Amino acid sequence: MTSMNRKPWAQSSFNFKVQLALVSTIPVAIGALFVILGGFDFSIGLIGVFLPIQVIVVGVFGWLKAKKRGLGDALLIFFTIFFSTLVLVLLLSVLGSVIFEGFKALTPHFIYENNRYVGTTTSLEYGGVGHAILGTILIVLLTTVAAVPLGIAMAVYLTQSQSKMRGVVRTVTQSLAGLPSVVAGLFILAVMQFTHLERSGLTGALALFPLMLPTVARVAEESLRLVPADLRMAALALGAPNHKAFFQVILPAAKSGILTALLLGLARIVGETAPLILTTNMNNTTNLNPFIGPMASLPTYVYNFLGSSYSSSQQRAWGAALVLLIFVGILFGAARILGRKKSLKTSKKAK
Amino acid sequence: MMNSTTASASTLSTEDISVWFGERQVLQDINLVFPANQVTALIGPSGCGKSTFLRTLNRMHELIPSAGLAGRVLLDGQDIYDSSVDAVDVRIKVGMVFQKPNPFPTMSIRENILSGLKLSGRKITDADDLVETSLRRASIWNEVKDRLGDQALSLSGGQQQRLCIARSLAMNPEVLLMDEPCSALDPGSTRRIEETIQELSASMTIVIVTHNMQQAQRVSDQTAFFLADENTPGVVVEFGRTEDLFNTPIDPRTNDYVNGHFG
Known part of the structure; x- marks a missing residue:
């Protein structure tokens, strides 16, 4: 039947x-x-x-x-x-x-050219956001190199140690997450004036650092917390020293969550505008040295051209906004796919 | 001293073991002897401290932040809590199987078996042979021999538990501690694990915590009955040959418990 x-x-x-x-x-x-x-x-x-x-x-x-x-x-x-x-x-x-709006400005040369000879009234056939894309990538990369290892280290401290300081560290991290980005920029600006540092990609990266760190630390902490305590016990009962139990058992089990932490951290800072306006200024030419001279970035590019009343400038701003949106979209998409891989694994377990 | 490489069963014994969590004492003066190649069952109602006691035998107890301990645990005459002894060395010699199967989810079946040696930083010679021998000793080889590269979590619960036993066996422990290893398993898996225990006792000393009276009678040579009255630390009420303890218990409380009158 x-x-x-x-x-x-x-x-x-x-x-x-x-x-x-x-x-x-x-x-x-x-x-x-x-x-x-x-x-x-x-x-x-x-x-x-x-x-x-x-x-x-x-x-x-x-x-x-x-x-x-x-x-x-x-x-x-x-x-x-x-x-x-x-x-x-x-x-x-x-x-x-x-x-x-952005699609109107989006042409191949808009992606790779810089703005060397572009003024507020120059037509859209000239110039582009190439220098801003490179600037954003460099600045974000610098921040990531510093913030991600430190953020993961904080997550490890918060989940693996028994220290009484954990509560303090967690509270400070959480309040850091609520820090307005312009304040982070102002802080670095003050430091720059105090130490006579010039505006550069590096100062921009420094201003983004306190914004990325809490995001990475918190998401990484969550993913490490999800690893069952059983696994650590199993590893220790097999005669593993603490560090091996962590690196060979706990960290691999939290791998996809930690990758998600990285991507969410990137998405958090890639569109930040205020700190960069304060600390790296704007640049119409390509600057690949993050340590010397101002550097362009996509958010500051949008900010600069959106302020102009000429339509070609506003079109440039929309175009750059679209490029930035695509950037963020790719990051979030990647985070979702990595997150899904994790859940696939758990559904396999159910089978 | 603690680093013999030949596999042989050891005699384990405890002297006046008392255990605290914070200010609360949960065990009082436990004196037991686990002779080499014997299976000892620890029975008693929930919350009497038998699992806690088991964890003092391979120094897993000290991983709980509020834990406290008095007394000595002797492995072939050496106090494992002596300051000259490293907890890691103790855990290599005294293996443990947990109540819930806990294979490493990021590793394959084969990698799980080899994980103990890798984690404790020992050289692996002839990995294939070690994997096969360990899986055979845990009676799971035939079920997994064609899928050693599969994720450990693709196995059923009973298979996962036998994989965990095999993982412990790969370390060639002198003593194997089992904390209710069958409580989450079906009768078929339980029977196979019980058979495994009997075979293993030829080469190691086994201590098993169980809530199942029949299981204690089937697998063990000697039995210790733990009991904790309300708000008092757990004690061993009676300890002796399994058949004596179940058939002719000396203490009336043992008699009540093994005949199902309480607990």
């Missing part, structure tokens, strides 16, 4: 489907009528007409289905959908406008 694989709990009658369709389309239609034919403003149509009608219709529908319980459920479902759609629309419109 063969039996069909069904979901009997998800069956609904034809009648119910029709009612649901009516409930979800009539208020929209009325709202649209008011906006299109009545000449209402869109936001008035949405909040003044659609929203109250929809709430009443959904409420009545729920009440008829299951009295008070149905009313509560129906309203909850409606508000959940309404507000998540609202947030999604807002996010997508930000993303959409960057992609739409």
Whole structure:
């Protein structure tokens, strides 16, 4: 005998489907009528007409289905959908406008040329963000080289030691995570004036350091904490010294989480603007030496050109913003894929 | 002194072992002798300190921050808590199998077997032979011989536990401590592990904590019955040959416990 694989709990009658369709389309239609034919403003149509009608219709529908319980459920479902759609629309419109506006400026030479002979009115056929891309990569790399090992070391200290200082370290890390980035920039600026350091890629990297460190430390700490204590015990019971138990058993088990910490740390600082404006300034030419001279970066590039009232400059800013967005997108995508690999492993375990 | 390379069973004994967690005493004056090549079962109700006692035998106890200890544990006459003795050396000689199977998830079956030698920094000569011998001794070779490169977590719970036993055996311990090794396993896996224990006792001394009276009777030569009254530290009520302890217990509390009247 063969039996069909069904979901009997998800069956609904034809009648119910029709009612649901009516409930979800009539208020929209009325709202649209008011906006299109009545000449209402869109936001008035949405909040003044659609929203109250929809709430009443959904409420009545729920009440008829299951009295008070149905009313509560129906309203909850409606508000959940309404507000998540609202947030999604807002996010997508930000993303959409960057992609739409940025795409106009995006040409191959925009990616690799620098801005040596470009002024605020120069047309888009000349110049690009090549120097800013390189600058961002160099500055971020410098910060990463310092912040990631230290962040992981902090995570190790917080998870592996029994020290009483852990609470203090954790609190300080958490408050560092809440540090406004402009304050980090100001601090380095003050240090620069005190020590007569010139603006350079390095000072920019220094300003980003306190922003990246807490992110890396916290995510790495979480991933190390997820490694079962059993594994450490098993390794120690086999006669492993502490350091070998850590490097050969605990760290490999937390590997994907620590990679995620690295990527989230990168994504945290790659778009930081204020500290870089204060500490590296802007540069229209390519500077590959992070120790001497100001350095361009994508966020400061956006900031500089967005301030101009000329349309070609604003287009450049949008283009650079799009490049930056792609950068961040790649980082988050990589973090997600690495995170997924981890969960694949655990699902294998379930099998 | 602590570094013999030949595998041989050792006699383990404790002298007046008392254990504290913080200010709370959980064990009082435990005196037991585990003769070479014998299997000793530790039984008693939950919370009487038998697992804690087991962990004092290979110095895993001291990994708990609040832990305290008095008394001596002698491995072939040498106090393992003597300041001249390294805990790592003790754990190499006194292996341990935990209640929950805990194979290393990032390693293959084969790597798990070899992990003990790698972790303790010893040279591996003839790895293939060691892997096969260890897996055979834990009676799991036939099930995994064609998939030694697979992740250890792809095994079933019972297989994982036998892999953990094999991992301990690869270290060639003189004493093997087992903390309720079958409590998470089905009857089939339990039976195979019990058979393994019997075979292993030819070459090592075994101490096993168990909640299962039948298991204690099946596998052990001698049995110690632990008991802790409310708010008092755990003590050994009775210790002797397994058949004596189960059939003709001297202490009435032992009689009640082994016949299922409490606990």
